[in-house]
Amino acid sequence: MSEIVLAVDLGGTNIRMAAVSADGTIHVSARGKTPPDVSPAQLIDLTGELVNECVGKGLSMAEVTAFAYAAPAPAAKANDGVLTRLPNLPTLDGMPLSDLLFERFSLPVILENDATAAAIGEAWLGASRTVENSLMVTLGTGVGGGLILNREPYRGIDGTAGEIGHICVEPAGHPCGCGSRGCVEQYASATAVVRMANEAGIRVDSARELHEKAVDGDEAAAAVFHRMGSYLGIMLAGLINTINPEMIVLGGGLSAGWDAFLGAVHDEIRNRSFKAPAERVRLARAELGDDAGIIGAARTAFLIHRHKH
Ligand SMILES: [Zn+2]
Numbered sequence: 302m303s304e305i306v307l308a309v310d311l312g313g314t315n316i317r318m319a320a321v322s323a324d325g326t327i328h329v330s331a332r333g334k335t336p337p338d339v340s341p342a343q344l345i346d347l348t349g350e351l352v353n354e355c356v357g358k359g360l361s362m363a364e365v366t367a368f369a370y371a372a373p374a375p376a377a378k379a380n381d382g383v384l385t386r387l388p389n390l391p392t393l394d395g396m397p398l399s400d401l402l403f404e405r406f407s408l409p410v411i412l413e414n415d416a417t418a419a420a421i422g423e424a425w426l427g428a429s430r431t432v433e434n435s436l437m438v439t440l441g442t443g444v445g446g447g448l449i450l451n452r453e454p455y456r457g458i459d460g461t462a463g464e465i466g467h468i469c470v471e472p473a474g475h476p477c478g479c480g481s482r483g484c485v486e487q488y489a490s491a492t493a494v495v496r497m498a499n500e501a502g503i504r505v506d507s508a509r510e511l512h513e514k515a516v517d518g519d520e521a522a523a524a525v526f527h528r529m530g531s532y533l534g535i536m537l538a539g540l541i542n543t544i545n546p547e548m549i550v551l552g553g554g555l556s557a558g559w560d561a562f563l564g565a566v567h568d569e570i571r572n573r574s575f576k577a578p579a580e581r582v583r584l585a586r587a588e589l590g591d592d593a594g595i596i597g598a599a600r601t602a603f604l605i606h607r608h609k610h
Pocket residue numbers: 466467477478479480481482484486
């Protein structure tokens with residue numbers, strides 16, 4: 302009998318589940334919408350519905366050894382499985398996720414930060430699989446980050462390592478949900494790009510729409526991406542000096558438009574970082590797409606499980 306981990310990627314908009322085996326193969330999967338203001342009880346019920354969908358597609362629960370939950374919350378090394386500090390899912394703050402899932406399914410639960418999970422997935426089977434030190438940057442609704450140092454995820458003592466989205470790049474800039482101002486998330490996320498476009502009088506509803514305009518030669522749209530890339534580059538220039546990574550992997554929905562902002566990122570890195578780490582670092586597109594977090598969270602569960610034998 303093969304071992305299966307049921308991995309879940311919980312986001313502010315969508316929730317996805319996949320049955321993953323120890324080699325990273327996804328067998329069956331299911332997806333749903335995260336309800337606005339989701340309650341802990343609703344999340345457990347929703348998880349149950351996704352489990353039933355996977356079973357309906359052929360999953361045998363007898364093969365499942367653990368849940369692996371990737372969530373937009375810090376996951377400390379102690380890993381008590383309690384969700385805390387979720388700016389995009391505040392109604393789940395304080396939820397004892399692992400205990401509640403265990404009560405319902407009698408399976409051990411591993412909680413992993415979503416961006417760290419994506420970094421682990423890419424370092425295992427994706428873009429950064431050949432390097433020892435990498436930084437994963439997710440450009441989506443927010444800006445997230447995950448660190449792999451000497452092939453190991455680095456979570457920090459409180460699980461907040463890699464929270465790069467709230468590095469300040471504009472001291473008196475746009476207010477941020479974290480309580481600060483001018484965080485890079487307010488300039489380099491998909492949400493921010495749409496806001497900056499609207500501020501510039503460009504009527505678009507999504508970053509993809511703005512990217513299409515830029516590709517079609519709209520100079521104002523291109524300028525928004527240039528501005529976004531500059532702020533991202535300012536942040537990365539500091540991290541390149543600090544971490545000296547071999548690779549920076551760019552993922553998340555907005556990374557699809559990287560041709561529109563990569564030049565500005567490179568300019569800032571060239572102008573601001575030390576020469577050696579700036580010449581060393583490679584910027585790469587993520588390869589696992591939406592599956593990176595699922596695969597990375599499953600990887601964490603398999604490694605912890607193995608250590609227990
Ligand atoms: Zn912030």
